[in-house]
Amino acid sequence: MVYEVLLVAYLIVALLLIGFVLIQQGKGADMGASFGSGGSNTVFGSSGSGNFMSRTTAVLAGLFFFISLTLGALTANKESAEDEWENLEVPAVVEAPVQTPADQDVPMGEVPESAIDDVPQVDKSSDVPN
Template sequence: MVYEVLLVAYLVVALLLIGFVLIQQGKGADMGASFGSGGSNTVFGSSGSGNFMSRTTAILAGLFFFISLTLGALTANKESAVDDWENLEIPAAEAPVQTSADQDVPVVDTPVAGDDVPQVEENTSDVPN
């Protein structure tokens, strides 16, 4: 239950983080920056140490990393499900078929392999030694 909730939260946080990063405007994206006046930006930019968009992006990034680590820790010790394709040595035709006595199951004679297939004689005289 917790795993599924974290997966949904992970998806929502990832989509919000992508949206907030794409919406933000870069430091030198104003019109004056292209003419050389972008040098007046300080270390944190001219708008101060951060506005709503940059703080929200930082919080979403922190949540993204925290949920990533939590999901990794939850799945680290889980055993994987048995793969049906691992054991191909036992054919499915040899598996016992269970039928109940109250069901009428028609019995069909299945042809044995080779009944309707013509036999091919091998001619070894054409094979060079």
């Protein structure tokens, strides 16, 4: 039950993290930065040490890593499910003796007359190119 809850939380945190990263603007995204007025940027950028978006992204990233490590630890300690096909017993193959038609004492080189009658005959005098 805990594993499934963590998986759902992991998915939600991952989607929120992606969304917050895509919504944020970069440091040089202002119009003035492209014309050379980017000199007001300090070590942390012109907006100070951090605003709501960057702090939320940091918290989501921390949650993402924590849940990732927790899921990894839970998965590493799980026993793998036994494969139901692995322990299946295969029945031994029983070969039945080959039965020949009517009589058992037919030599290998000799073909019964009934078998010859079933084969269609080819007319050798037809106009078939070789």
